[in-house]
Amino acid sequence: MRIVLVSGLSGSGKTVALRALEDAGFMAIDNLPVAFLAPVVEHLARQGVGQVAIAIDARTGGLEALPGTLERLAEQGHGVDLLFLEARDGVLLERFSETRRTHPLAREGRPLVEVIALERELLAPLSQRAHRIDTSDLSAGMLRAWIREFVFAGEGGWLTLTFESFGYKHGVPLDTDLVFDARCLPNPYYDKALRPLTGRDEPVVRWLEAIPEVGAMFAEIAGFVERWLPCYEREHRAYLTVAVGCTGGQHRSVYLVERLGRAFAARGRVVVRHRDCPAAYSG
Structure with a gap:
């Protein structure tokens, strides 16, 4: 099975990326806890699913177990790609202001800029292992195009x-x-x-x-x-x-x-x- 894990900062475009992958023929699963990743993959493999896109973010918890889980999936013969979306703080603040959405990690009275900094810190180990895309200056259409290029890049090497x-x-x-x-x-x-x-x-x-x-x-x-x-x-x-x-x-x-x-x-x-x-x- 080919697995694309989508992660990144809230407001960076994960929903757009997941929908683009779904349009490309992937089964899409949003906000899956890390503890469920291996069992879900095993179940889907038994069902004959060939490719799945799974969104994982700081809300799911258990991120410290993700590297080991990815290694075990690779050892089982699955192809795993990790895609990480990010954006500049000012852009994220503007997006949350425009959409009037609440940050998933927000706590009462805590400034949004501090919440964004906390999320960056929590996800830093994940971003260092991933193919990163800075969406600060990208339209939704450009992001979808970059996702397609990433997914359908040649298969001649693992890097x-x-x-x-x-x-x-x-x-x-x-x-x-x-x-x-x-x-x-x-x-x-x-x-x-x-x-x-x-x-x-x-x-x-x-x-x-x-x-x-x-x-x-x-x-x-x-x-x-x-x-x-x-x-x-x-x-x-x-x-x-x-x-x-x-x-x-x-x-x-x-x-x-x-x-x-x-x-x-x-x-x-x-x-x-x-x-x-x-x-x-x-x-």
Whole structure:
């Protein structure tokens, strides 16, 4: 059975993610206590269920037992992916204000910002094991698209390698492990003909490929990832996110991320995504 566990901070989009997985053919189970995870999986396996998405969060308790449970499920032959959603504190506060929802961990008189900090602390060990997605600047549609890319990434390897472009003017993503800064490269934005295009469009690609520094930066980033990826794999990392940023996240970073995705595609589970340039998304 393929199991996708969805966790993360309240207000970060877990409901959207679970529904996206359900639309992709997964049986969806919300807010399952950790103690019930193994018995439920065993029951569903006997019923012939092939894939299930299960949401687990700080309300369920027993999170300290989750790593051992996941190891036992893997030993039994199940494929287990752990997906963790997060967002900046200010964004979470705004979402709770807009929806007028009560935080699940709220206690009378306790400020919401303290409750969010507590939830981050409780879930920190879980987030470190997971494929993380920062939903701060994502629409529901973009989140669903990123979930589909994660779920249907190639099956050639057990480590999911994600390349993500972003714009520094919108902030550095929370969900990244390695960050590379492409703002030192010449910027197609200042060419009026290229400004409305993205790093996936052929005129921008030709423009950037004619600059030696662009090729040199690509080679440096690809070489770094190639050199150190085996070390991450030896540490039993299941997910590694490599982010490349430029000023707006539209041209240089998009080009480099697309090229990196193609260069590492043969490794198997490779995801390419563009946080601040929806027009560049091809999925």
